[in-house]
Amino acid sequence: MLAPLPASQWNKTTAAHLLSRAAFGATPAEIDAAEKKGLSATVAELVDFKPDAANVPAPDWAHPRNIREIRMGIKAEKERGGNFKEKRREFRMMEGEEILSLRQWWLDRMLNGPAPLLEKMTLFWHGHFATSVQKVRDAYWMWLQNDTLRRNALGSFSALAKKISRDPAMMIYLDLQQSRKEHPNENWARELMELFTVGIGNYSEQDIREAARAFTGYRLDLTDQQFRYAPFQQDAGPKNFMGRTGAIKGDDVLEALVGKPACAQFIGRKLWRYFVEDEPSPQTVDRVAERIRAHKFEMRPLLREIFSSAEFYSDRAMATQIKSPVQYIVQTCKLLGTPLPPAVVSQNAMRQMGQVLFAPPNVKGWDGGKTWISTSTLYFRYNFANYLINGDAMLPGNPQTRGQGGDVGFRKAARVAEKTPRDPIDVSKLVPVELRTKPRELVDVLSQRLFQNPPSGKEIDAFTQYLEARKSDDADGAVRGLIHLMMSTPQFQLA
Amino acid sequence: MLGAAATWTVPVFLEKTFFALNAMGADAATQIVTGKDGTILVVLQMAGGNDGLNMVVPYGDDAYHVARPRLALPADQILKVNDYVGLNPKLGGLKSLYDEGHLAIVQGVGYPNPNRSHFRSTEIWQTASDADRSLSEGWLGRYFDNCCSGADPTVGVAIGEETPQAFAAKRPTGVTFSRPEQFRFRSSEPGNGQMSAEEMFFRQLNESGATDESRAPAATDGASIGAIPGKTKSDLSTLDFLERTALDAQLSSDKILAIARKSKSTVTYPQGPLAASLNVIARMIAGGLPTRVYYASQGGFDTHAGQLNTHPRLMGYFNDALAAFVADLKQQGNFDRVLLLTFSEFGRRVQENANGGTDHGAAAPMFVLGGAVKPGLFGKYPSLTDLDRGDLKFNTDFRTVYGTVLERWLKAPSQIVLGRKFAELAIV
Numbered sequence: 075m076l077a078p079l080p081a082s083q084w085n086k087t088t089a090a091h092l093l094s095r096a097a098f099g100a101t102p103a104e105i106d107a108a109e110k111k112g113l114s115a116t117v118a119e120l121v122d123f124k125p126d127a128a129n130v131p132a133p134d135w136a137h138p139r140n141i142r143e144i145r146m147g148i149k150a151e152k153e154r155g156g157n158f159k160e161k162r163r164e165f166r167m168m169e170g171e172e173i174l175s176l177r178q179w180w181l182d183r184m185l186n187g188p189a190p191l192l193e194k195m196t197l198f199w200h201g202h203f204a205t206s207v208q209k210v211r212d213a214y215w216m217w218l219q220n221d222t223l224r225r226n227a228l229g230s231f232s233a234l235a236k237k238i239s240r241d242p243a244m245m246i247y248l249d250l251q252q253s254r255k256e257h258p259n260e261n262w263a264r265e266l267m268e269l270f271t272v273g274i275g276n277y278s279e280q281d282i283r284e285a286a287r288a289f290t291g292y293r294l295d296l297t298d299q300q301f302r303y304a305p306f307q308q309d310a311g312p313k314n315f316m317g318r319t320g321a322i323k324g325d326d327v328l329e330a331l332v333g334k335p336a337c338a339q340f341i342g343r344k345l346w347r348y349f350v351e352d353e354p355s356p357q358t359v360d361r362v363a364e365r366i367r368a369h370k371f372e373m374r375p376l377l378r379e380i381f382s383s384a385e386f387y388s389d390r391a392m393a394t395q396i397k398s399p400v401q402y403i404v405q406t407c408k409l410l411g412t413p414l415p416p417a418v419v420s421q422n423a424m425r426q427m428g429q430v431l432f433a434p435p436n437v438k439g440w441d442g443g444k445t446w447i448s449t450s451t452l453y454f455r456y457n458f459a460n461y462l463i464n465g466d467a468m469l470p471g472n473p474q475t476r477g478q479g480g481d482v483g484f485r486k487a488a489r490v491a492e493k494t495p496r497d498p499i500d501v502s503k504l505v506p507v508e509l510r511t512k513p514r515e516l517v518d519v520l521s522q523r524l525f526q527n528p529p530s531g532k533e534i535d536a537f538t539q540y541l542e543a544r545k546s547d548d549a550d551g552a553v554r555g556l557i558h559l560m561m562s563t564p565q566f567q568l569a
Numbered sequence: 570m571l572g573a574a575a576t577w578t579v580p581v582f583l584e585k586t587f588f589a590l591n592a593m594g595a596d597a598a599t600q601i602v603t604g605k606d607g608t609i610l611v612v613l614q615m616a617g618g619n620d621g622l623n624m625v626v627p628y629g630d631d632a633y634h635v636a637r638p639r640l641a642l643p644a645d646q647i648l649k650v651n652d653y654v655g656l657n658p659k660l661g662g663l664k665s666l667y668d669e670g671h672l673a674i675v676q677g678v679g680y681p682n683p684n685r686s687h688f689r690s691t692e693i694w695q696t697a698s699d700a701d702r703s704l705s706e707g708w709l710g711r712y713f714d715n716c717c718s719g720a721d722p723t724v725g726v727a728i729g730e731e732t733p734q735a736f737a738a739k740r741p742t743g744v745t746f747s748r749p750e751q752f753r754f755r756s757s758e759p760g761n762g763q764m765s766a767e768e769m770f771f772r773q774l775n776e777s778g779a780t781d782e783s784r785a786p787a788a789t790d791g792a793s794i795g796a797i798p799g800k801t802k803s804d805l806s807t808l809d810f811l812e813r814t815a816l817d818a819q820l821s822s823d824k825i826l827a828i829a830r831k832s833k834s835t836v837t838y839p840q841g842p843l844a845a846s847l848n849v850i851a852r853m854i855a856g857g858l859p860t861r862v863y864y865a866s867q868g869g870f871d872t873h874a875g876q877l878n879t880h881p882r883l884m885g886y887f888n889d890a891l892a893a894f895v896a897d898l899k900q901q902g903n904f905d906r907v908l909l910l911t912f913s914e915f916g917r918r919v920q921e922n923a924n925g926g927t928d929h930g931a932a933a934p935m936f937v938l939g940g941a942v943k944p945g946l947f948g949k950y951p952s953l954t955d956l957d958r959g960d961l962k963f964n965t966d967f968r969t970v971y972g973t974v975l976e977r978w979l980k981a982p983s984q985i986v987l988g989r990k991f992a993e994l995a996i997v
Binding site for chain 2: 249252254256257259260261264268274279352394395396425426427428436437438443444445447448449450451452453454456457460463464468532533536537539540543544547551554555558559562563564565567568
């Protein structure tokens with residue numbers, strides 16, 4: 075067992091840490107409530123959510139279609155010399171609209187859903203079993219994968235891995251559905267070992283070839299977009315995979331991989347990086363791997379143990395994690411008490427910050443940590459904060475700001491804003507009116523809301539002097555300016 | 570609009586900034602030459618593993634046509650360099666450059682014990698490490714560290730959102746941006762032509778952050794979160810790293826924005842991200858940014874299936890974007906000062922697969938182009954029949970190309986950057 079956190083160390087700071095890592099952050103009121111409830115009740119609330127929380131109704135467009143027929147229709151139109159390009163464009167447009175809506179649907183679940191840890195783990199698995207719509211090109215399949223990840227997010231890793239090997243989006247992404255007995259395709263087999271289970275250095279090129287043969291016979295039915303097993307396409311011949319011999323099939327390969335000590339290490343290290351610290355020591359990884367095996371790869375008890383452990387709240391963990399772009403968007407909206415931006419704005423923001431849901435850059439997923447930050451993404455975060463605080467007036471591409479350098483990526487967003495205007499945040503919800511004339515206290519109240527770590531003396535001085543410099547200006551505007559200044563700091567990027 | 574505190578801040582801020590910049594200038598003893606008037610290197614990554622065999626095509630080899638019944642490009646369409654090898658039919662612009670004497674083609678480039686993982690092999694190319702060693706700093710980062718110490722953050726510019734691993738360095742790492750017009754801090758107060766209080770304090774915070782010793786302790790047990798025992802000095806804490814990046818952004822964005830405003834291209838570029846990146850680079854060069862190394866990338870080369878459609882499209886776009894960039898540089902009169910280098914993490918397998926694609930391979934060609942480049946074919950085309958597990962065997966280590974560029978183009982000691990001395994090629 076990982077050593078538990080002593081009850082005496084449960085306080086506002088540790089409660090805020092838990093809610094920012096195991097969920098998407100919390101308001102001061104939520105942190106107070108968690109502190110009162112105690113550590114084990116708060117962890118239980120996160121981990122033991124209602125069983126039907128994963129039973130999420132699909133967006134109304136998310137149902138299987140007869141893609142085969144649609145494709146044939148376009149092809150027939152082309153052969154007839156008809157206007158197939160228009161048809162194809164319509165089909166692609168629909169895909170684009172659907173994936174846009176799917177991204178917003180998921181962000182909304184993260185911000186407003188009943189089980190934030192469930193969404194956080196689903197996001198972990200999305201980054202782990204990374205699959206991009208850019209190759210899959212179908213929003214239903216992306217939704218279906220998301221649903222599979224959510225339903226298995228806190229269950230057993232080997233059960234999830236088996237489901238993912240039959241997941242249509244993954245099968246397309248790694249060419250598994252094209253793999254035939256006569257010509258096994260190695261793409262899935264290689265990434266399964268390198269990125270999904272044991273990691274590089276723990277398999278041979280021979281293992282890849284044999285696993286590719288074992289995973290033949292997996293097919294997709296395009297008339298209903300579902301997985302089919304085609305026994306006549308399965309290579310039934312003898313194989314030699316990691317010491318196992320015989321007529322090995324895909325599930326046998328998965329079982330062999332999950333049984334390797336390297337798999338618990340690999341998954342353990344990734345989970346620890348996601349929830350606890352960027353660079354775990356080899357000893358830490360060993361310890362987590364041992365706990366993964368002790369829990370038989372079941373995620374729920376493992377996470378309960380991690381969130382209750384002293385290590386989770388150690389110095390190496392607290393306020394050292396750079397928020398992912400998705401965390402940044404969701405947590406900021408939560409802290410400011412403001413709704414999500416319109417879908418096109420969130421989507422563009424995710425792109426500019428380097429994490430677009432359903433479109434990881436490659437099969438390795440997002441590296442995370444320091445790679446979230448470059449001069450480009452950091453300035454974008456600062457400017458996006460300005461928009462979240464002040465609304466449409468700060469939207470890059472808005473006619474008012476266009477002279478300062480219009481951003482083509484936001485043009486469409488600016489048009490959407492005409493239909494769904496976004497006002498500046500209501501600062502009276504964040505700061506009691508009586509503090510308006512007390513700059514230092516006002517800075518303290520906002521610091522507690524926005525930062526995991528208290529700001530330094532110099533920072534507090536700068537924030538206070540800023541308020542004094544704007545004494546004669548519009549009071550709400552000055553507070554919003556202060557919030558923007560506070561969010562435009564390295565500290566605000568940390569969870 | 571500006572209150573008393575802000576007016577008090579202005580001179581302090583300006584004084585500090587100029588002091589910092591002067592200190593940096595005085596320190597830049599290692600390399601005084603800058604990209605303002607010296608030589609410039611542009612690195613272009615072709616991400617995903619470009620099929621070198623269908624880029625520089627051994628059309629005169631029967632083995633090529635045998636191995637690729639569906640994917641082999643017909644000999645009559647090849648832009649012939651000699652009776653064995655030629656360029657992909659979509660590379661008309663590059664063929665013209667070759668004929669003009671501005672393109673060097675290095676054949677059979679790779680490294681010993683090739684790795685077929687995208688990520689590991691990319692890392693090897695980016696850090697210039699041996700296949701069995703892992704380095705955290707990039708080869709260009711080591712050039713910044715060892716040959717440009719004290720230089721300002723724009724020593725390297727990567728176009729995009731993410732900093733390439735090739736730039737990873739102790740200090741500085743270069744800057745990254747995608748649109749120069751957007752690369753600035755946007756204040757929420759109306760500016761009316763002068764700096765707002767918000768921006769003033771923002772700048773002040775950035776400067777003091779990087780040197781702040783008085784940070785409040787973490788609430789748990791009093792230790793500073795910056796001080797993690799057992800870390801080397803170069804291994805920055807997350808907070809230090811963020812503060813450094815914020816300062817780099819601030820020190821470079823004014824300059825970049827000013828250049829972007831005054832310097833526009835008259836050459837028409839094709840649509841798409843690579844052309845947009847090259848366009849920005851051309852404008853920065855024209856505007857005299859002191860950057861010596863630029864980095865851009867094109868993705869989509871992982872053609873496991875349906876390569877017959879995708880690869881020609883990728884090649885065509887690559888060609889058109891480069892042709893526009895070259896035309897732009899020629900018009901500026903800067904073509905002789907710029908050298909562009911292409912690389913991909915690996916080539917692809919000689920034998921096509923059953924899905925009309927190709928799987929991860931090994932050795933592949935590199936292009937080196939520029940006004941001062943010595944043209945021709947370098948290295949030997951690897952045999953298409955004497956293979957290593959189905960892949961071409963390399964005969965030119967990619968670090969000989971890096972080393973040549975460092976020594977002959979950037980005039981930097983390659984041994985310090987690459988860890989040892991590699992043979993040089995007569996490409997410049």
